[in-house]
Amino acid sequence: MRFISARKMEVLLAALLSRSGQVVTTGQLFTELWGENPPRRASASLHVYISQLRAFLSRPGQSQSSIVTRSPGYLIQVGADDVDALDFESKVEEGRTHAALCRYEDAVASLEAALALWRGPALHDLRDGPLVNTYVTWLEETRVECHEMLIESYLRLGRHREVVGRLQMLIVEYPLREVFYRYLMIALHRAERRAEALHVYQLVRRALNEELGLEPCRSLRELQQAILNGEDASDMLLDGPSSPLLGAR
Template sequence: MRYEILGNLRVTDGDEVAALGARKIEPLLATLLIRSGQIVSASHLITEIWENDPPRRAIATLHVYISQLRKFLTALGETPSSIVTRAPGYVLQLGDSTLDVHEFQQLVHEGRGHARARRHTEASRAFSAALGLWRGDVLGDLRGGPTIESFSTWAEEARLECTEMLFEADLARGAHRELVAPLYQITLEHPLRETFHQFLMLALYRSGRTSEALMAYESVRTKLDTEIGIMPCRALNELRQAILLSDPALDHAIAA
């Protein structure tokens, strides 16, 4: 069985895909998955499900939800139940099942190892595979208490970091021309994330488009000044200066 939270919450078993479809039980499963292998107290689960407005019989209702969730997983062929009662709450034990975010982390770890060893093609493949696990926003439109919100924030940042490392690996293996379009797109989506602008400038310069690389600098400089009143970071300024000087090192190295 496979649990997927890098997108809408769902459970898969081979070709079979199942979604809970019960809005109060979804945050329960999501929290147990995020904290898999750890005991999650009943009071914490109540906060995740109902936030600051639990019903009068919250504990009894939680027990019902746990029972329904166990039945849902059993119907998919899970035996014995992965959800175990452990005072003061419950723990989800993955056992032989997999969780997509764990696969994501493993692929990112592998990609970092390849990048450190300068195996840029292998690094690119690992980072691409990691990003390929995402099916949309983490947990879709599901919202809950502090565990789910904290995880969602972490996961989206991890996704952007992986994207940065993918661009870096692809630049290192000489794929600058094919990166220009996606880098233009991602700088529009994340206009204040300076690393993406840095990669765009370098890709443009290596593609023989020096004037556009300098225009990209001016664009982000204006955006940063207008939106938050700051100048570009040192890395962007140093890259601009290196481009003006046609520094030969830019033809071979990733801007630091």
């Protein structure tokens, strides 16, 4: 297996992949590679990096490079099978479509496959430039949305006991993401763990107060009241302002 050793080439490849199938201008690449102060021979250096990257990406029998010169810059042409990030996007969209059509078993399969592609923080050491940083921010937000859709699909299938541990870990990772507390309260209440469900409400209330000076959102307050009133957990609606599946319909 070959590896790119030069950091500039790594940044260049990440920048092109962040806009896969789109032209990235030379000016954008200058900024990504050198910030606001590109060297006097930036154009020549960029040309060398592009040539080296083309050689690195070449495959036996391939007649055309995946990096194409197209005014006013360059674009890279790759498929989802070549890049995990693109495969992730494809599987998330597939899962979203299944969920919107109430095919929750299929949604779970697609969304689990999407999350399985993650091996840690995306491009965490290449985020100095605006192109890569914006792309990684979007990618990470999509990952959170993927978790939300997956959990809701599990809950709609009645598989609430399976998501309790996962939700507890997600709350540690995203302590201000109210939807995960909401789903955990529902899962615990359905599992006849009412006291624990109410304790989760106190956790989110404390976290929001300490960090932002805010109270929980209306859907969380209403859920707490429903649990206090002893409403039937099986009849508890998932749809609400925070529901990613509702937003997809």
